[in-house]
Amino acid sequence: MNLLAALGYAVFxxxxxxxxxxxxxxxxxxxxGCLTEAFPFLEVFLPDAEELWAGASGHATLYSDLWAxxxxxxxxxxxxAEQKFLVIECAERxxxxxxxxxxYAHEAALARDQVAKLTEAKTEFLARMSHEIRTPMNALLGMxxxxxxxxxxxxxxxxxxxxxxAGDNLLNVINDILDFSKVEAGQIELENIAFHLPEVxxxxxxxxxxxxxxxxxxxxxxxxxxxxxxxxxxxxxxxxILLNLLGNSTKFTERGGLGVQVKLDPDxxxxxxxSDTGIGIPPERLSTIFESFSQADASTTRKYGGTxxxxxxxxRFVELMGGRIWAESVPGEGATMHFTVRFLVGExxxxxxxxxxxxxxxxxxxxxxxxxxxxxxxxxxxxLKGAGCNIDEVGNGALAVERFRQYPYDLVLMDTEMPVxxxxxxxxxxxxxxxxxxxxxxxxxxxxAHALPEARDRSFEAGCTEHLTxxxxxxxxIEAINKWxxxxxxxxxxxxxxxxxxxxxxxxxxxxxGYLEKRRSDVGKLRGALDSGDFATIRTLGHxxxxxxxxxxxxxxxxxxxxxxxxALAGDAARMRACIDDLDRYLRYVQVD
Amino acid sequence: MLKKKVCLVGQFGVGKTSLVxxxxxxxxxxxxxxxxxxxxxxxxxxxxxxSVTLMLWDLAGEDEVAQLNLSHxxxxxxxxxxVDGCRANSLAKAIELQQRIAGQFGPLPFVLVxxxxxxxxxxxxxxxxxxxxxxxxxxxxxxxxxxxxxxxRALAEMVVSEISK
Numbered sequence: 001m002n003l004l005a006a007l008g009y010a011v012f013x014x015x016x017x018x019x020x021x022x023x024x025x026x027x028x029x030x031x032x033g034c035l036t037e038a039f040p041f042l043e044v045f046l047p048d049a050e051e052l053w054a055g056a057s058g059h060a061t062l063y064s065d066l067w068a069x070x071x072x073x074x075x076x077x078x079x080x081a082e083q084k085f086l087v088i089e090c091a092e093r094x095x096x097x098x099x100x101x102x103x104y105a106h107e108a109a110l111a112r113d114q115v116a117k118l119t120e121a122k123t124e125f126l127a128r129m130s131h132e133i134r135t136p137m138n139a140l141l142g143m144x145x146x147x148x149x150x151x152x153x154x155x156x157x158x159x160x161x162x163x164x165x166a167g168d169n170l171l172n173v174i175n176d177i178l179d180f181s182k183v184e185a186g187q188i189e190l191e192n193i194a195f196h197l198p199e200v201x202x203x204x205x206x207x208x209x210x211x212x213x214x215x216x217x218x219x220x221x222x223x224x225x226x227x228x229x230x231x232x233x234x235x236x237x238x239x240x241i242l243l244n245l246l247g248n249s250t251k252f253t254e255r256g257g258l259g260v261q262v263k264l265d266p267d268x269x270x271x272x273x274x275s276d277t278g279i280g281i282p283p284e285r286l287s288t289i290f291e292s293f294s295q296a297d298a299s300t301t302r303k304y305g306g307t308x309x310x311x312x313x314x315x316r317f318v319e320l321m322g323g324r325i326w327a328e329s330v331p332g333e334g335a336t337m338h339f340t341v342r343f344l345v346g347e348x349x350x351x352x353x354x355x356x357x358x359x360x361x362x363x364x365x366x367x368x369x370x371x372x373x374x375x376x377x378x379x380x381x382x383x384l385k386g387a388g389c390n391i392d393e394v395g396n397g398a399l400a401v402e403r404f405r406q407y408p409y410d411l412v413l414m415d416t417e418m419p420v421x422x423x424x425x426x427x428x429x430x431x432x433x434x435x436x437x438x439x440x441x442x443x444x445x446x447x448x449a450h451a452l453p454e455a456r457d458r459s460f461e462a463g464c465t466e467h468l469t470x471x472x473x474x475x476x477x478i479e480a481i482n483k484w485x486x487x488x489x490x491x492x493x494x495x496x497x498x499x500x501x502x503x504x505x506x507x508x509x510x511x512x513x514g515y516l517e518k519r520r521s522d523v524g525k526l527r528g529a530l531d532s533g534d535f536a537t538i539r540t541l542g543h544x545x546x547x548x549x550x551x552x553x554x555x556x557x558x559x560x561x562x563x564x565x566x567x568a569l570a571g572d573a574a575r576m577r578a579c580i581d582d583l584d585r586y587l588r589y590v591q592v593d
Numbered sequence: 594m595l596k597k598k599v600c601l602v603g604q605f606g607v608g609k610t611s612l613v614x615x616x617x618x619x620x621x622x623x624x625x626x627x628x629x630x631x632x633x634x635x636x637x638x639x640x641x642x643x644s645v646t647l648m649l650w651d652l653a654g655e656d657e658v659a660q661l662n663l664s665h666x667x668x669x670x671x672x673x674x675x676v677d678g679c680r681a682n683s684l685a686k687a688i689e690l691q692q693r694i695a696g697q698f699g700p701l702p703f704v705l706v707x708x709x710x711x712x713x714x715x716x717x718x719x720x721x722x723x724x725x726x727x728x729x730x731x732x733x734x735x736x737x738x739x740x741x742x743x744x745x746r747a748l749a750e751m752v753v754s755e756i757s758k
Contacts, residue, residue: 040598040633040648044667065662066630073629095629102627102659106605109656113680 004087014084017050029072029090039088041067042076049078049086066095126181133174141167148378157374176309183316188237190320194346195235197262197270198223204239205260208246213390217250218257227264230346237317238341244310245274245337253278256334269323269340280331290315290325314339365389365485366407370400370426371415371447376470380413383474397421401429409442411485414464416448416455423448424462431463441465443484460569467566483563500586503593504553512592515552519545520587526564526580530573538576539568545583556586594637595645597752600666602690603675604683605654608708611735612675613651616745621736628653631665638746640753647749655686663697671702671752673744676723678707678716678732684723691728702751703728706744710734 004011010030012020020035031038036046045064052062064076073095077087141164148160205221212219223229242260249258256277265271281289290311311325318325322342329335367384371377372395381391392407394400397414398421404412412430416423427444434441445466446459459467466480504512522541529537542564549557560583567575601609610628614620617636632651637644650669655661666672672694674687687705694701705726707718711734723730729747733740 041631044665047667048664065665067633068628068630069633098629099627102605102629102653103625106625106627106654106656110606113682 008090010088012086012088014053014086018046020086023085027090030088035086039069039074039076041065041069041074042086045076045078046086049076052078053080053084066091066098068095123181126178133170137167137171137174141171176313180309180313180316183313183320188317188320190237191234192232193235194230194232197227197229197231200235200239201242201260201262204242204246208243208250208258210385210389211247212250212258215250215254217253217255219246219259220257221260222262224261224263227262227270228345231270231343232346233321233341233343237321241314241317241339241341242272242274244314245339248310249274249276249278249335249337252276252280253334265340269342271338271340273336273338275334275336277334280333280335281327281329282331283329286327286329289327365410365481367391368400368403368407368409368412369393370395370397370413370418370423372396372418373415376415376447380477383477395419397423397426400426401433404430404442405433411481412442412444414444414446416446416459424458427462427464445480445484457569460566465566465570479559483559500589501591501593502553508552509592512552515548516554516587516590516592519557519583523580523584523587526576526583530576530580535568535571535576539565542566542568542579554590557583560586595643595753595756596648597645597670597749598648598650598668599748599752600650600652600669600672601675602652602661602666602672602687602694603654604677604680604686605656607654607675607677607680607683608735609651609654609673609675612673612706612708612733612741612744613649615735615738615741617649619738621738636745638749640746640749643753645749645753647745655690661690661693663693666694666698669698669701670755671704671748673748674703674705676705676707676718678709678718679712681717684718688726702748702755704744704748704751705730707732708735710739711737 008027010026011023012035013023015021022030036042041064048064049062052060058081060080062078064078066073066075068074073091075089075091075094077089079085079087144160144163144167148157148164152160201221201223205219209219246258246260253276258274258276261273261275263271263273315325318339318341323340325337325339327335327337367389369377369380369391371380371393377393381393384391392403392409394403396418400412400414400423401421412427414423414427418426421429423446427446430444431441441463443465444463445468446462446464447468447470448455448459455469456467465484468476468480522545526538526541529535529541542561545557545561546565547558547561549555549559549561560579564576564579564583567579601613603609605627606625610626610632611621613632613634614622617634628651630653634649634651636647636649638647639645650665652661652665653659674691676687677683691703691705694703705723705728707716707720707723707730709716710732720730720732729751731740731744731747733744735741
């Protein structure tokens, strides 16, 4: 204890509770009189010290908080040994150390608050600005659309198109900036939902395919068999990354193609690579292209456009998903963008039985669209936008026939009333051409404003595969395409062997059982009628199903009914039989929830 | 002479130490120094005919690094909740501290202080949001000196009148 006193500590020996005796000489900073008078802080510390002295066995110490009074800094130490001591340390150095630590922590906290406030202000500013820009942009784009529907000469039409394209581009830029600022402000929260990886990839490829195909590029995708298909994570952001990277590769590729490959890394991460045959990236820029507002060559911005934010946004998303992103390239030969992401593997997620809206198969279709009305062509183009189709457009039947003879098409969409050569005559010439070459009949859809049954008959008579009535709904068109062009309704719509669960409105439940029974008995009637060549009965039954299925919640019955009716009208026995099989299979597997 | 312990609590950097220095020494120092532990000062005031020695316990501001040691309030007759008008989160902290103190020590007299009135154009705290709570509230500037004396005096009166109850 004398040693402590010699070191400048004030040492007091505890005599009894609240009573202390100075041990050795007191340093000059210890005032005379009652201890707690001299050091008010001890009023707080001593009760704790008394507890220590009462309870502790052997050697134990208790330190008080640092405190300051009269410009001096102290620390009290209670020591329990054979004797009980109170030591008061004049703790200038410890105080200064603690203070510089706290000072640092506080300044960091203040700076962090300041940065958070600035980022918040920036995000709010951008959100506000983008809203302020978007509102008049919507009006501009809307007006451009209305303007394009008025009678215009070619020059004016071209101007309006430029107008619209520029508007769309501007909107994309604004959305990119907004997205980026949200990521920067940490306002993006990832979803954690079960999703089907091949579907997300197919959607991205479908959308990106439009631009790639328009440039004459191929786009292929491949998922290694060992990659789990059902995952848990944020499918929307994954799709956004894929679209950004695919869009980027398309932008910098003039010939050749793009490929997407998904595999599993040894550590379990999903590894996606997107390769292209484009201009490539100089080695010195490989590491910086993922920074915001950066393109490999500043001068490329002029040639290729874009904000340079897409890759920066992708990088942030990838990092949020616990992965990384990088690029490899041989300049002049192409580039490969790699990214890894981590998802949990989902269990038992089935492909959704009923899609919210029908979408086209990922295959790029080559379509011949013959319609003399630019508005209608615009509409169809709009419907098929994002589906990866190549659409050749002609304004009359004669041109349609000419094109048809030159190129193989997957599908022909034919307006029935057109100048020079009407649609029916054009279809007859096309069928004759096919017969002459003994080629497989191409699906041809008649597009007509006539809803009368006679019009349908006329279409099928001329050789059309399907008859669509204007105004054509997008879903109707896409369903028809999926039905006829892939040519396999059963395989696409009805998985064999698995029960098909259908939710039915509660008020319909008492009657659906009877409805399905009736349809099951129709199967027998249909087969009988087919055997006896009674196509009129088949057509009537098909028509009834078409009109009722969807109303009860069984959309496939409506689809099959419509197909049966069409096949009966066309007198196509093979197709009738296939449709009846489809119906039979559907009715066997359908279950009402 | 009466001796009363009064504690100043609040988020770090709201100006607790500066308020005490302004009140005790009539000084304001631009430099910001974090208070470590506890700083104890005393100041004599007269309430009515009564002379009171205020023992001012300036407790280190609470933050992620250091949590307020509530035992330091042991034996206090009242406390001052200090808020930086420029930082909305410092008001939230003060409200939280009030609840914790009242929970442990019961209904002690206290005042709420909106400090840094000299930076009023940067304030995030709306006086209205505070007045809705019905707490005795003062706007002060330790830098300019405004409101400081009144605030300490008001708390001293509350503390003294608490004894005569």
